[in-house]
Amino acid sequence: TIIVTNSIIARNKSKFGVGGGIFTGRNAIVTSSTISYNHSYKHGGGIFSTKTALIKNSTFSNNISGYGGAFYGITRLKITNSRFSNNIAKHDGGAIKCEGDGATIIDTNLSKNRAGNYGGAIFVSDLYLKNGNLSSNSAKYGGAIFVSYAEVKSSKLINNQATYSGGAIKGDNILLKHSLEFNNSSERNGGAIDSSRVVIADSVLKNNRSGKGGAIFSKDITITNCTLTANRAKISGGGVKGYKITIRYSTLCDNEAQKSGGAVEGVDITVTNSNISNNRSYRGGGINGSTLMAKINITNVVMYKNSAQYGGAIYGNVKISNSLFIYNYGIGMALYGKGLLTNNIIRNFTAPDIVSQEIFMVPGE
Structure with missing residues (x-):
């Protein structure tokens, strides 16, 4: 030695x-x-x-x-x-x-x-x-870390930059807990994180920037008890862009994408017990289904003051239950697409809230 x-x-x-x-x-x-x-x-x-x-x-x-x-x-x-x-x-x-x-x-x-x-x-x-x-x-x-597997706890990743992808972290499998990611940026994918699989809990991602996935770009994303705020994407997924996305007990607010998915864009999206507010995009101010076959499941979610040209709150095929939509703005101020709605409140508009080929309103039992 x-x-x-x-x-x-x-x-x-x-x-x-x-x-x-x-x-x-x-x-x-x-x-x-x-x-x-x-x-x-x-x-x-x-x-x-x-x-x-x-x-x-x-x-x-x-x-x-x-x-x-x-x-x-x-x-x-x-x-x-x-x-x-x-x-x-x-x-x-x-x-x-x-x-x-x-x-x-x-x-x-x-x-x-x-x-x-x-x-x-x-x-x-x-x-x-x-x-x-x-x-x-x-x-x-x-920009900060390139890794196959990372477990990151109680850490701060701030002002890191990647020319192409993963402003703070680029990897295959990322577990992030009790951490802060602020002001990271990349030109293409994942202002903070670009990884095949991402699991994040009890963390804050703020002011991150990228082309796609202002904060996170991943095929498989699980977010629990997190705050994603003021993230930006030049193209899609102001907060998060991925394929399978699960969001629980989280707040996504003040995120923006220029083209689609102000807060979230994906193919298989599940959001429960969360708040999605003040997000903006051209299509799907809060959430955008990125393909015609995309599935969006919303349960116990507040969607407030999201805005878009099409689908102020959500653009895509939706199943929504026990949720509240207030002051979302756009053509189809609350929803634009096909959907199944159960026990929801959609209010505070001066124009039709839903633009759809096929919307089913299912009363609560």
Whole structure:
């Protein structure tokens, strides 16, 4: 085991292209140290490690490499109470790239790191992140994080940017709890998150921007007890865009998409015990079914002051029960499409509320 304690490792350059500051084939422990202004043109501007690495109470800044600007590892990595800033990777992992068993990162700040391709701050297969603060990181894909699986708890992801997709996170399977995602952006998909599967609980996503899915873009999305507000999409899904979308006990307000789905756009949408208010779009101010076969199921939902040219609240094939529609505005101020309505209140309009080829009104029993 190599142990580095209370040390400064600075302004070194690797002769062999790996490990600008440290190269080790042993387990590594780095505590209370500063690793800065080191350079390697291949892997690990600050550290290259082939075995398990433990980093505590340390600072990594202004390191540069091709992969893993500050750290590149092949096996397991654990980081606690540390800071990574202004590190650069020409390709992947602006601060950290770990290709082994994954990384555990706790009580750590990662800011202003940059990657040319994937993972502005972190590139890793399996990530556990708790009490992290990731801000102002950038990459083409995954402004802060590029990952296969990530469990993110009690963390803040703010002002991260992706040129293409996943302003904060780009991945395959993302679990997010008790976290905040503010002011992240991407040009194409997922201002905050672009992932095949996303499960989010007890979190706030605000002021994120993208082309599709202002906050989230995913095939399979589950949102529970969350707030999505003031997110924007240039095309569709101001808050969320996906295929299968389940929303429970959540508030989606003040989101906007220029073309469709002010708050939500998808193919198989279920919303229960939620509030969808003050969202805007050209079609489906609150919710838009993205295909002719799309299914929208609404239960115990308040839809208030959503607006669109077509379908102020909802555009698509709907089943609605025990819900309240108030002051939604557009052609078909409340609903535009086919539907089955049970025990609902639709009120406060001066024009017909429903424009449809086939709307069935089913009285409550």
